[in-house]
Amino acid sequence: MSRDVCTDADGHRTRTSRLSWRSCRTDADGHRNRECRLGNRDRAQSNVVGVAVLLGVVVVALGSLTAGIGTVVEENAAAADSARVAADLDAALDPVAATGVHRGRVSFTEGQLLTVERDLRVLNATGVMRRVRVGAVVFTAGDRRVAFLAGAVVRGPPDNARLRTAPPITASRGGGASDGDEPGVLVVGAPKVNGSAAVSATGGGSVVLRTTVSHHRTALGNGTYRVAVETATPEAWRRHVERRNATATTRDFDGDGVVSVVAAYPGERVAYLVVHDMRLEVRRG
Structure with a gap:
């Protein structure tokens, strides 16, 4: 077969598009063979399709990468927002150190700040001696949560929370007549949120917490004591x-579905209850 003519042994034109451009360049009249044109066109189309598929894969990969980076950025921003709220609440509500009027600002990108009932x-040994309606100030934004409760600042959702600031409850080593030691001491500080708030913000905002703080101390006498704090965490x-x-x-x-954590302190003690009454006013910053 001629290298330049695409015919079979009977003189008929071949129907293959698989011949190379060099062996199937022209027919007997010197014109480019149609099958060769089609074969080269198929190869060109295949190249175009291959490039398009590759570009599609790259675009999808870049989109996934961008989405992943966006998620990380959002999570980091949310964590920073939660940490800032915890620090602001700790500074704005300082009932033990403060007396009289105290102000503090709480800033957050988005979320809600409200008060809830807590005891x-x-x-x-015989049962409940004192009940203080301490209340709590709670910030929520999605699954983020920060709460000021009984002087403690708790950060995180109920199933993964931790105390950032401890409550003002102090217990020395217990003793008693049975072992010849002097009774220990238990001082129960009970910061009380005396007011209400329900503030929400989207796209950034802040609120000013104004508290007027007074302190009331009560001696409870000798005995064995437990302290119960009602909490969602x-x-x-x-x-x-x-x-x-x-x-x-x-x-x-009280059967409301919110449990109290009951701390039992061993030994006999002299106990004191100190209520830090915070008359709370909330306004937008």
Whole structure:
């Protein structure tokens, strides 16, 4: 077969598009063979399709990478926002050190700041001696949560929270007549949020918390004591109590579905209850 003519042994034109451009360049009249044109066109189209598919894969990959980076940035921004709210609440609500009027600002990108009902109870061997409606200030934004409760600042959702600031409850080593030691001391500080708030923001905002603080001290006498704090984050409180060498249990005192973490302090003690009353006013910053 001629290298330049694309015919078979009977003189008929071949129908293959697989011949190379060099062996199937022209027909007997010197014109470019149609099959060769089609074969080269097929190869050109295949190249175009291949490039398009490759570009599509690259675009999808870049889109996934961009989405992943965006998610990381959003998560980091949310974590920074939560940390800032925790620090601001800690500074704005300072009932133990403050007396009289105290102001502080709480800033957040988006979310809601509101007050909720919470109780602190002091129990002795016979039952509840004192009940203080301490309340709580809670910030929420999606699954982020920060709460000021009984002087403690707790950061994180209920199943993964931790105490950033400990409550003002102090217990010395217990004793008693049975072992010849002097009784220990238990001082229960109970910061009380005396007011209400419900503020939300989107795209950035801040609120000013103004508190007028007064202190009331009550001697409870000698005995064995437990302190119960009603909370939506019991695991964080339980870990804190156990690190303070107390025994922690939980109990729902009023049947509202929110349990209290009950800290039992061993030995006989002289107990004092100090209520830090914070008359709260909230306004947008």
